[in-house]
Amino acid sequence: MRAKTAEEEVPKLSPRKDQASDTEPTATVPTTASFKGQLLRFQYNSTTSASDDASPKSPVSVRSPKRTRTAVTIAATTDDGLTEPSPRPQKKRKSSSYAPSSRYAHLSPLVDILEPNLICVFVGTNPGVQTATAGHAYAHPSxxxxxxLHASGLTDRRLSPTEDRSLPAKYCMGNTNIVSRPSKNAAELSKEEMVAGAGELEAKFREFRPEAVCIVGKGIWEAIWKYRKGRAVRKEEFRYGWQDEEMNMGKIDGEESSPGSRVFVTTSTSGLAANLRPAEKEAIWRPFGEWVQKRREERGFVPRKEEGSVQKK
Incomplete structure (x- = not known):
């Protein structure tokens, strides 16, 4: 027999199954290549595959977990040597801004501007410090x-606070307050004295019998409501403007000819009351101004000279 050559003894090798079919070698080895060439071919493929597997991978940065906040507990030592957590400190409530009347004892209460049978009387909260010092209603510049009063037609021009006592003679109007003592602001009054002041108002209106009462501010009306009904006014019960006849003030029991004074609730005039815009306040005040003008005409009211005033020549 003829001895087989070295090329004939080389077994035919098939490509690896894990070799990608779409991978093309960089060099093509002819079929007539030597035994060493064929080995190099497969060595090349093996090396390529191995290099893919053995290629160093870029390090993956692992984010450290977020630091958890630990609750700081202040421990207190008991008599027996054990520690127990101290209670969390509680927020202190701010003390009420109520101020006793003695704080403003050096100031005099404001004089009521009242006379019988006026068309209307305005009811404020109480005199502020500047008002009490000046001795005239609503004297603070703000x-x-x-x-x-002027914008709603209640007066024909803008009056100065020093002209407050001319209201009855010139416009058939008056002024009083639910609380007589002065304070820096309404927060320095107690709810109890506000409600008690509502009872004093009733007595004044029974005596002077104005046609209408204009409540200057929601807080005043809430105090009057509580005095009359024994409870706070509900949100759906409050409204600006004319109130129901049952809420007339200054009624005299058993006297049909005295139905009491009609009540009109309007906005506060304080510069601190910014819950409504100026135009919105004027819109609420205007219906009352129109009503007062109409009543002056129906009565044939004629402004008179103030007592003690000097008539200019």
Missing amino acids: NHFWKL
Whole structure:
């Protein structure tokens, strides 16, 4: 027999199954290549595959877990040597801003501007420090009372606070407060004295019998409501403007000819009351101004000279 050559003794090798079919070698080895060439071919493929598997992988940065906040507990030592957590400190409530009347004892209460059978009487909260010092109603420059009186037609011009006592003679109007003592602001009054002041108002209106009462501010009406009904006014029960006849003030029991004074609730005139815009306040005040003008005409009211005033020549 003829001895087999070295090329014939080389077994035919098939490509690896894990070799990708779409991988093309960089060099093509002819079929007539030597035994060493064929080995190099497969060595090349093996090396390529191995290099893919053995290629160093880029390090993956692992984010450290977020630091958890640990609750700080202040421990207190008991008599027996054990420790127990101290209670969490509680927020202290701010003390009420109520101020006793003695704080403003050096100030005099404001004089009521009242006389019988006026068309209307305005009811404020109480005199502020500047008002009490000046001795005239709504004297603080930031208060819009005199401005709103003019804008709503209640006065024919903007009056000065020093002209407050001319209201009955010139316009058939008056002024009083639910609380007589002065304070820096309404927060320094107690709810109890506000409610008690409502009872004093009833007595004044039974005596002077104005046609209408204008409540200057929601807080005043809430105190009157509580005095009359023994409870707070509900949100759905409150409204600006004319109130129901049952809420007339200054009624005299058993006297049919005295139905009491009609009640109109309007906005506060304080410069601190910014819950409504100036135009919104004027819109609430205007219907009352129109009603007062109409009543002056129906009565044939004629302004008179103030007592003690000097008539200019």
